[in-house]
Amino acid sequence: MTVPTYSVETTPPAPATAPAAARAQLLNQGSVEQYRQAIADGVDRVVRRVSGVDRPGTGITPAELAPVVDRVDLDRPLGDAGAALDELEDVYLRDAVWFHHPRYLAHLNCPVVIPALLGEAVLTAVNSSLDTWDQSAGATLIERRLIDWTAQRIGLGPDADGVFTSGGSQSNLQALLLAREEACADALGPAARAELLPRLRVLTSAAGHFSVQKSAKLLGLSPDAVIAVPTDGRRRIRPSAVRDEIVRCRQAGLVVMAVVGTAGTTDFGSIDPLAELAGICAAAGVWLHVDAAYGCGLLVSPTRRHLLDGIERADSVTVDYHKSFFQPVSSSALLVRDRRVLRHATYHADYLNPARMVEQRIPNQVDKSLQTTRRFDALKLWLTLRVMGPDALGALFDEVVDRAADAWQLVSEDPRFEVVTRSQLSTVVFRYLPTGPGRELADAANLYAREALAASGLAVVAGTRVDGLHFLKFTLLNPATTVEDVGHVLDLIATHAGRYVHDRTTAELTCPVG
Ligand SMILES: *Cc1c(COP(=O)(O)O)cnc(C)c1O
Numbered sequence: 481m482t483v484p485t486y487s488v489e490t491t492p493p494a495p496a497t498a499p500a501a502a503r504a505q506l507l508n509q510g511s512v513e514q515y516r517q518a519i520a521d522g523v524d525r526v527v528r529r530v531s532g533v534d535r536p537g538t539g540i541t542p543a544e545l546a547p548v549v550d551r552v553d554l555d556r557p558l559g560d561a562g563a564a565l566d567e568l569e570d571v572y573l574r575d576a577v578w579f580h581h582p583r584y585l586a587h588l589n590c591p592v593v594i595p596a597l598l599g600e601a602v603l604t605a606v607n608s609s610l611d612t613w614d615q616s617a618g619a620t621l622i623e624r625r626l627i628d629w630t631a632q633r634i635g636l637g638p639d640a641d642g643v644f645t646s647g648g649s650q651s652n653l654q655a656l657l658l659a660r661e662e663a664c665a666d667a668l669g670p671a672a673r674a675e676l677l678p679r680l681r682v683l684t685s686a687a688g689h690f691s692v693q694k695s696a697k698l699l700g701l702s703p704d705a706v707i708a709v710p711t712d713g714r715r716r717i718r719p720s721a722v723r724d725e726i727v728r729c730r731q732a733g734l735v736v737m738a739v740v741g742t743a744g745t746t747d748f749g750s751i752d753p754l755a756e757l758a759g760i761c762a763a764a765g766v767w768l769h770v771d772a773a774y775g776c777g778l779l780v781s782p783t784r785r786h787l788l789d790g791i792e793r794a795d796s797v798t799v800d801y802h803k804s805f806f807q808p809v810s811s812s813a814l815l816v817r818d819r820r821v822l823r824h825a826t827y828h829a830d831y832l833n834p835a836r837m838v839e840q841r842i843p844n845q846v847d848k849s850l851q852t853t854r855r856f857d858a859l860k861l862w863l864t865l866r867v868m869g870p871d872a873l874g875a876l877f878d879e880v881v882d883r884a885a886d887a888w889q890l891v892s893e894d895p896r897f898e899v900v901t902r903s904q905l906s907t908v909v910f911r912y913l914p915t916g917p918g919r920e921l922a923d924a925a926n927l928y929a930r931e932a933l934a935a936s937g938l939a940v941v942a943g944t945r946v947d948g949l950h951f952l953k954f955t956l957l958n959p960a961t962t963v964e965d966v967g968h969v970l971d972l973i974a975t976h977a978g979r980y981v982h983d984r985t986t987a988e989l990t991c992p993v994g
Pocket residue numbers: 588646647648649650652688689691742744745746771772773774800812
């Protein structure tokens with residue numbers, strides 16, 4: 481092999497020097513004042529918006545906003561943070577959806593606590609990466625303490641471990657990856673594995689989260705691998721149906737690799753009977769994963785921790801701190817009862833985490849994670865616990881659960897609405913019911929009301945389908961939301977839906993179709 485050399489005649493290219501203005505944008509000793517100023521300006525913009533918003537959204541449409549974003553020429557910089565922030569008002573801040581507003585009642589988005597925002601500001605500036613010790617140092621130890629703390633709250637025992645993830649979907653994916661590998665432990669050799677994979681099944685509630693299906697697909701399972709088990713009247717999985725399904729699968733030559741219990745279904749806030757599921761799974765030798773993405777807030781609840789009884793017997797647990805711990809996105813974790821199963825996510829790269837580091841007991845979190853470079857999300861929860869403590873967080877979650885019970889009461893006593901089951905957490909699923917003529921317009925009227933409400937920006941509610949019919953959903957996660965807010969939003973919905981039904985029925989009277 482010849483080594484390329486410059487010929488004496490050729491002048492080597494002049495070394496490039498970035499302009500001083502570009503270098504000044506790098507955070508370092510020389511730019512700390514500029515950093516402080518830029519961040520303070522950004523915080524001021526948010527402060528102005530947060531103080532000024534009188535509704536959770538503006539109802540802007542993609543068609544209206546897209547041209548504004550498209551007009552920005554990304555190849556022609558503005559040169560300073562102030563100008564970019566001015567522009568940001570138009571492309572983002574003015575029309576953002578504000579979860580802190582008490583009439584944002586749609587999805588599982590919480591208002592966020594200030595210590596967590598402080599954590600976010602610190603972690604992003606320091607920019608630790610949680611893959612290896614040599615990129616993180618104390619950050620790795622802090623994440624590990626929080627994993628241990630969470631595992632202890634769950635009651636997973638002395639061998640527990642886990643890792644922070646980007647969200648519940650990734651936590652569920654990793655849990656099912658581990659369960660799949662455990663189920664395949666005896667399938668030695670590629671042929672045995674290939675024969676087993678299409679026979680693997682996952683049982684979960686009919687009200688379970690779609691990320692279970694998506695995970696099954698990513699894990700190369702059969703398209704019908706996820707079996708939706710029927711629920712009871714309160715939308716909790718029926719344990720007897722789980723037991724029957726395990727028997728049926730075995731008779732059909734199928735292998736149940738996991739049962740996924742849900743501690744807080746996304747729509748109904750229902751908590752599967754975890755202790756019964758644990759008993760069934762233990763007897764059948766099946767992995768129990770508990771998806772507590774939503775219900776994990778009960779881990780710190782001063783009054784409702786018992787609703788999670790049985791969770792301590794799970795093999796793996798998903799928690800989303802960014803749902804019920806009032807943390808900003810992203811903040812989630814996967815916990816496992818037996819730390820050894822995390823080896824299924826372990827790969828050693830010479831450049832990053834060579835195997836000898838395991839012998840040297842160097843804590844490299846990448847050995848447990850599906851990600852490589854990874855945010856120090858744990859810092860947000862750390863500062864939250866250090867400033868507020870767990871009881872205060874749990875009290876906030878308790879308050880929204882209580883508020884949801886009041887909201888359920890309000891809707892169920894209101895003759896304009898029909899309400900589904902009372903949530904164990906903080907959702908209310910209901911629909912406007914036209915009386916008299918126009919009853920058959922109920923589906924369309926509820927769809928219309930939701931869209932009209934969103935377009936007004938005055939409130940945001942969610943929608944879902946229950947037994948084939950369109951329903952509306954409140955998800956309460958904001959202690960600032962009052963029962964009066966709920967009542968006001970119900971009036972807005974009834975007005976929109978009622979007008980829709982009225983317009984449709986009178987239109988049919990005046991100009992009959994046919
Ligand atoms: C939200 C949710 C998930 C998904 O979590 P992400 O953080 O959005 O990825 C999974 N399971 C349940 C029950 C959820 O409510």
